[in-house]
Amino acid sequence: MAPIKQQASVVGENGTAVLAEVDVPKLGPGQILVKVVAAAQNPSDWKAAQSITAHGATIGLDYAGIVEEIGSDVPAGVRYLGEKVCGFVRGAAGAHGAFAEYLVASAQYATIPIPNGWSFEDAAQIGVAAFTTVQAMTESLTDLPTPLAPATTPTPLLVYGGSSSVGFYTIQWAKLAGLHVIATASKHNHDILKRYGADEVYDYRDPDVGAKIRAATQGRLRHAVDTISEAQSPRIVSEALSEEGGTVAQILRYDSPRPGVEVKFSLAYYFLGQDMVGKYVIKATPETRANSIKQGKLLSDILALGKIRPMPTLIFPKGLASVQEGFEFMKAGKVSGQKITYRIADTPGLKA
Ligand SMILES: NC(=O)c1ccc[n+]([C@@H]2O[C@H](COP(=O)([O-])OP(=O)(O)OC[C@H]3O[C@@H](n4cnc5c(N)ncnc54)[C@H](OP(=O)(O)O)[C@@H]3O)[C@@H](O)[C@H]2O)c1
Structure with missing residues (x-):
């Protein structure tokens, strides 16, 4: 059973990332609750945190973790408890960001199994890229x-x-x-x-x-x-x-x-299967959702060939407490051929 409260990196003043105690997001139909093991950083993370509507939202798109609960209306056989999954969610736009102990993701859209042989730290980078x-x-x-x-x-x-x-x-x-x-x-x-x-x-x-x-x-x-x-x-x-x-x-x-x-x-x-308003306007339709499932399967099948390797990771030492440092590193143009990655368990003060 997931706890009620968790630690997460949320948007603070002026688009900064701050560690805070927040509610574990509620599971809805078609969704899964994931215990996040590792999360990776994208330029979208700090860009989305700059939005005036982002204050207090949980940051982070890319994640890898373990399926902890499965919501209603998830078709049989799509996901199973304890499954290792990775993918991305919409960060800095509510309670569902990846830079947290737990996240809620769609069971089917932009969520795929972690390929054989990939660690959580490596699989966290698969998402958006x-x-x-x-x-x-x-x-x-x-x-x-x-x-x-x-x-x-x-x-x-x-x-x-x-x-x-x-x-x-x-x-x-x-x-x-x-x-x-x-x-x-x-x-x-x-x-x-x-x-x-x-x-x-x-x-x-x-x-x-x-x-x-x-x-x-x-x-x-x-x-x-x-x-x-x-x-x-x-x-x-x-x-x-x-x-x-x-x-x-x-x-x-x-x-x-x-x-x-x-x-x-x-x-x-577009692969998230949900409507979006803001800088980008997306209208999810049965066609875009079916396409998301098709493309997720294509990606999984190609990763299952075992021939694609993760890019080098750059693990910041304090997990979720390092996100602001990761933002500054990325904004300064210092990212070069590496994926900034956070292990959630590295966050100081987390309960085991
Ligand atoms: N449309 C989408 O859905 C989507 C998805 C993903 C990303 N994006 C956007 O795409 C961009 C890249 O994202 P990413 O995550 O792949 O980036 P990233 O991994 O953070 O990119 C870092 C790399 O960019 C190279 N670079 C930086 N400035 C450059 C320039 N002026 N000319 C050529 N190379 C440059 C650097 O190469 P060297 O170190 O070798 O110089 C560095 O290795 C971002 O703007 C992001 O927001 C959009």
């Missing part, structure tokens, strides 16, 4: 193979921002799908990205990087995933694409930088 890779590689770039049916000819794909969380998963997915993977990252991340499957890696700070990628691909590059989608990335990606243009999966919205370049925006929140 891996689901975003699924969206980019199947819904934005609709004509590419998947790891379940790899290509025999290596079509080139540019993963701009290869050392981001989304980048690590996209590189691995693309390599398994039989693509020729070109990535960009700072020089110190080139070797690791090659070990994760990138065939070529370029420094995005090189002023000629777009032209160099275009030359290396002999003007044949027609697909890109822009995991950064701001600053210089729209220009560089568009310069790298072929003369005729191509399609860019973007994860922050920007306009097409040149004729012939189609930009396609995706938002992981």
